[in-house]
Amino acid sequence: MERIEANADSGVQSRPSRDWPVFADRLAAILASLEEDHYLILSDKRSDCYVQFAGQGSFGLRVETTGNVYLAKHEQLSEEEIHLLLEAGWLPPTGEPDAATPENDPDGSPNFHLDYPAPVAHAEVARLAVTTLSGILRIPHPGFLEYGAFDAAGNSLLLTELGLKRAERAAPLDCDALSRQLLTAMREITGIVDLEYDEDGDIAVGYDGLTVFACLLDKPPASASMLP
Numbered sequence: 001m002e003r004i005e006a007n008a009d010s011g012v013q014s015r016p017s018r019d020w021p022v023f024a025d026r027l028a029a030i031l032a033s034l035e036e037d038h039y040l041i042l043s044d045k046r047s048d049c050y051v052q053f054a055g056q057g058s059f060g061l062r063v064e065t066t067g068n069v070y071l072a073k074h075e076q077l078s079e080e081e082i083h084l085l086l087e088a089g090w091l092p093p094t095g096e097p098d099a100a101t102p103e104n105d106p107d108g109s110p111n112f113h114l115d116y117p118a119p120v121a122h123a124e125v126a127r128l129a130v131t132t133l134s135g136i137l138r139i140p141h142p143g144f145l146e147y148g149a150f151d152a153a154g155n156s157l158l159l160t161e162l163g164l165k166r167a168e169r170a171a172p173l174d175c176d177a178l179s180r181q182l183l184t185a186m187r188e189i190t191g192i193v194d195l196e197y198d199e200d201g202d203i204a205v206g207y208d209g210l211t212v213f214a215c216l217l218d219k220p221p222a223s224a225s226m227l228p
Contacts, residue, residue, distance in 0.1 A: 023142040028126035037152035064111040067093040
């Protein structure tokens with residue numbers, strides 16, 4: 001869904017909602033209650049933009065906001081927005097999702113990111129999140145947000161104190177069923193009734209001197225680099 005941009009040429013001075021400071025106080029209290037391996041995502045209902053938090057126990061708190069690698073073309077952060085994120089204190093993305101993983105790049109991320117050491121200044125983190133959401137990503141009111149919260153085992157956490165709608169998590173993909181559906185579709189399209197996956201997990205089809213491969217990704221793209 002398209003992110004709505006403010007019109008810088010309209011001549012109208014935008015005013016932040018008076019509910020943002022109230023939300024910042026709520027968020028600070030929630031962040032103070034996050035335990036190790038607890039995760040919180042604040043998402044714009046109208047786009048794929050988010051700010052997310054990961055409790056790291058004695059090592060503090062990891063905070064991230066959306067990098068362009070996870071945004072569709074029409075939602076890409078502008079040069080001005082990237083400048084404002086860096087000016088606000090965010091560290092820039094350190095690589096693509098396949099490279100900047102917790103295993104390969106534990107201190108980096110495909111997102112803009114920051115690590116707050118313990119003891120965490122939760123009010124400061126909440127202010128940065130609100131500045132990012134309202135002032136840089138131009139989300140006009142906290143009511144445009146929804147949240148997801150869960151632990152490392154995937155158990156949902158109920159955080160009603162935020163005053164936000166809880167986002168519905170998608171059901172896990174049945175990859176075996178999808179593999180069978182892909183194979184059935186390829187057999188119907190090509191007319192090759194004995195078509196099968198090869199040892200690499202690909203469906204290979206020869207056409208006009210070329211070989212075309214179809215496969216099912218065993219790990220669909222994720223938009224939350226620090227999450228399990």
